[in-house]
Amino acid sequence: MEIKVENLGVITEGKIELKKNVVNIKYGINGSGKSTISKGIELSVKGEDLNKLRTYGSEIEPTVSISEDISSVIVFNQDYVDDYLFKDDLANNSFEIMINTDEYKFGKKKIDTMFVDLIASINNTNTKTIIEELEALKINVPIEKKKTKANGIQYIMKGTSKFVKARKLADLDELLDEQAMKYKERLESNNNHMWLKWFQAGKDFIEENQKCPFCLNDLPTDFIDTSESIKNSVNATGLKQNIEIKEVISKTEKYMTEENIDIMNSVINNNEDLSEQELKKIYEIITVCDIELTKLCNLRSINISGVKKKYENNTLIDFLKSNILNPNFFEKLSDEVKADVENINEAISKIMAKSKELESITKDFSDKLNLLVKSKKEYINNFLSISGIPYLIDIVESDDAKFKTVLNPLNSSELITQKSLSFGEKNAISLMLFSLEASKDYDLIILDDPVSSFDNNKKFAILYYLFTKEDAVFENKSILLFTHDFDIIVDFIYKDEFKKVENKCYFVKNTGGNLVEKKIAKDSVSYTIRHWRKNAEKESLHPLLRIVNLRKYLQYTQPSETEAINILSSLEHNDVKPMEKISGKKQEIANKIKLDKGMICIKERIKDFDYDTYLLRIQNKDELKKLYDSTDSSISKLQILRMIVNLTGRKVENQVFWDYLTEYYHVENNEMTSLDEKKFDVVPNYIMKMSDEIIGEIFK
Numbered sequence: 001m002e003i004k005v006e007n008l009g010v011i012t013e014g015k016i017e018l019k020k021n022v023v024n025i026k027y028g029i030n031g032s033g034k035s036t037i038s039k040g041i042e043l044s045v046k047g048e049d050l051n052k053l054r055t056y057g058s059e060i061e062p063t064v065s066i067s068e069d070i071s072s073v074i075v076f077n078q079d080y081v082d083d084y085l086f087k088d089d090l091a092n093n094s095f096e097i098m099i100n101t102d103e104y105k106f107g108k109k110k111i112d113t114m115f116v117d118l119i120a121s122i123n124n125t126n127t128k129t130i131i132e133e134l135e136a137l138k139i140n141v142p143i144e145k146k147k148t149k150a151n152g153i154q155y156i157m158k159g160t161s162k163f164v165k166a167r168k169l170a171d172l173d174e175l176l177d178e179q180a181m182k183y184k185e186r187l188e189s190n191n192n193h194m195w196l197k198w199f200q201a202g203k204d205f206i207e208e209n210q211k212c213p214f215c216l217n218d219l220p221t222d223f224i225d226t227s228e229s230i231k232n233s234v235n236a237t238g239l240k241q242n243i244e245i246k247e248v249i250s251k252t253e254k255y256m257t258e259e260n261i262d263i264m265n266s267v268i269n270n271n272e273d274l275s276e277q278e279l280k281k282i283y284e285i286i287t288v289c290d291i292e293l294t295k296l297c298n299l300r301s302i303n304i305s306g307v308k309k310k311y312e313n314n315t316l317i318d319f320l321k322s323n324i325l326n327p328n329f330f331e332k333l334s335d336e337v338k339a340d341v342e343n344i345n346e347a348i349s350k351i352m353a354k355s356k357e358l359e360s361i362t363k364d365f366s367d368k369l370n371l372l373v374k375s376k377k378e379y380i381n382n383f384l385s386i387s388g389i390p391y392l393i394d395i396v397e398s399d400d401a402k403f404k405t406v407l408n409p410l411n412s413s414e415l416i417t418q419k420s421l422s423f424g425e426k427n428a429i430s431l432m433l434f435s436l437e438a439s440k441d442y443d444l445i446i447l448d449d450p451v452s453s454f455d456n457n458k459k460f461a462i463l464y465y466l467f468t469k470e471d472a473v474f475e476n477k478s479i480l481l482f483t484h485d486f487d488i489i490v491d492f493i494y495k496d497e498f499k500k501v502e503n504k505c506y507f508v509k510n511t512g513g514n515l516v517e518k519k520i521a522k523d524s525v526s527y528t529i530r531h532w533r534k535n536a537e538k539e540s541l542h543p544l545l546r547i548v549n550l551r552k553y554l555q556y557t558q559p560s561e562t563e564a565i566n567i568l569s570s571l572e573h574n575d576v577k578p579m580e581k582i583s584g585k586k587q588e589i590a591n592k593i594k595l596d597k598g599m600i601c602i603k604e605r606i607k608d609f610d611y612d613t614y615l616l617r618i619q620n621k622d623e624l625k626k627l628y629d630s631t632d633s634s635i636s637k638l639q640i641l642r643m644i645v646n647l648t649g650r651k652v653e654n655q656v657f658w659d660y661l662t663e664y665y666h667v668e669n670n671e672m673t674s675l676d677e678k679k680f681d682v683v684p685n686y687i688m689k690m691s692d693e694i695i696g697e698i699f700k
Contacts, residue, residue: 001068007060008053009036014515019504023467023479026517027489028508029684033515034482038075038448040064045073045444070443077448081430095403097437098376098395107365108304114358115302118347122299126337131300134293137252140245143283155279162241167271179226203227252289254332260285288329295323299344305397308369311362317355320348380432387461389425424453428462435466439473447481451488463491467501486674493522507680518680528674529556536605542627543614547571548639550605563589563598571614574646578611621647625699634683641691650698657690
């Protein structure tokens with residue numbers, strides 16, 4: 001398939017080719033637009049706005065055209081790391097990445113079918129109301145049973161509870177004086193607390209004329225004293241708590257015997273200290289209600305994870321038996337609610353009647369899920385181990401059917417946070433999680449510089465895991481891999497481990513906004529040392545290029561040949577005689593034995609070598625200019641430029657460019673393998689533009 005882009009970021013126009021079910025590698029320098037294409041494809045496939053990638057300063061709409069239909073794409077880049085790592089847990093979507101496979105869905109559906117009637121019955125509106133009412137009773141009457149050494153069993157009601165505070169207002173006859181008793185009816189009404197707030201707030205509007213702020217009639221002479229008496233006797237909060245507790249008890253009377261109803265009403269309407277017998281009875285009443293509440297809550301919390309765990313603990317059938325509801329407890333409820341309770345119990349009975357079938361289905365699901373979790377953990381932890389990352393992944397299943405992925409140090413249960421990881425570790429772990437997510441059915445998987453931040457050990461481990469090991473997750477997938485790391489090209493073309501992986505390698509370059517690609521074949525890649533040696537021995541090559549290549553070759557392969565390296569370096573620096581450095585000072589090589597030794601070494605590769613003859617050729621400025629114009633290698637052009645600058649003594653004003661020229665292509669920075677410099681223009685355009693400008697200035 002062909003992908004065309006226009007007016008996308010730094011790309012005015014360009015196209016790349018993709019082959020399905022192979023690894024399509026696009027190698028190029030930073031700034032060529034690789035990441036822009038990656039984002040453009042993603043936005044286009046997802047139907048999102050491309051204008052966020054519009055070329056700066058342009059009004060032309062960006063476009064991405066894909067010759068074949070792609071309906072789904074997933075992209076690994078820095079955005080993926082930021083969006084998915086350490087948001088909720090280690091992986092923001094652990095369940096989707098690790099667990100939610102088709103096999104999981106199928107197994108879950110079979111178990112859900114067994115519980116469908118029970119879940120439908122337990123989740124209806126009536127059941128929800130029962131749970132709410134019983135929970136309110138349990139919360140508002142917080143009584144505990146404790147065993148003490150001194151007094152044996154004791155029943156304790158927290159003194160700070162709403163129930164205790166509400167009881168203090170149980171008998172208004174005792175709280176109110178004669179003046180305030182006239183307001184007793186108001187204080188006992190359902191909205192008593194609201195009335196009291198209004199009553200007390202109104203005092204602020206009573207003026208010296210003692211008029212009612214509402215009706216403007218004269219107030220009784222003792223009104224202020226009465227108001228103060230009420231204020232000192234009761235408060236709005238207490239009144240509200242009193243009425244709320246009474247409402248809670250009123251709503252739950254239908255779950256109690258007549259005797260228990262009388263006891264609860266007696267207690268709430270009495271502010272005397274509760275006796276031990278009364279506390280015990282309250283505890284028994286609350287306990288009876290709590291037993292059925294617990295059953296209902298247990299049944300409502302049933303989920304696939306809970307069923308699996310109860311099966312593994314051999315408690316599933318016992319759990320169902322113990323949560324059969326007591327029909328007598330719901331005897332006073334409506335026929336509709338009693339029917340719902342009966343339906344719940346019938347659903348439990350049906351499940352228990354199929355206990356062997358349930359056990360078989362649950363066992364199969366449990367075994368497969370445990371194996372799935374184990375395999376995912378092993379997949380990632382094996383990678384972490386061989387790549388030297390000292391952590392272990394664990395996939396934790398919680399009672400609410402959720403799964404979390406956590407990271408622990410080796411031999412420790414301490415959780416690792418985002419701050420504990422290096423940049424490379426974050427990327428490596430993210431890429432492994434991404435590979436699991438991307439292993440699902442995506443039409444296209446895009447990897448944007450996936451391994452450039454890793455050392456060679458981690459880099460190889462990742463590429464091996466993703467592409468070449470047995471059952472590699474990206475095997476036979478449509479992959480688009482953008483990289484500025486040439487090692488990836490070498491791995492896929494040369495290394496035996498990657499030979500079974502079908503791939504298409506391309507070099508991409510952006511020239512003035514026009515992005516083009518050129519196929520990289522096996523013969524396009526050569527060992528740099530061999531390339532230097534061949535160029536040194538090539539008689540048709542200009543002396544300058546021969547000596548530069550031989551000097552690099554010797555520095556890498558025969559660094560002990562100091563004399564030969566010094567002679568060649570002297571020619572590059574336009575020295576009249578071969579020079580060497582002694583104690584940091586440059587001086588002529590005076591020792592004839594050393595000089596002859598160096599000459600012999602050079603003539604093994606450059607048979608016609610003569611220092612003076614080569615120096616004359618190198619000092620011919622016009623000849624070097626013709627060589628610069630005629631060569632088809634950008635690297636050779638830079639080597640020639642450097643010689644011309646040395647020869648003319650011309651100072652290069654752009655220090656950054658000069659550092660690039662003298663250091664980037666210096667021997668220490670060359671790769672062991674490289675593309676054919678005549679076929680692939682790997683030098684950035686802006687560097688060659690500067691080079692051309694300097695040559696133009698020198699020869700104008």
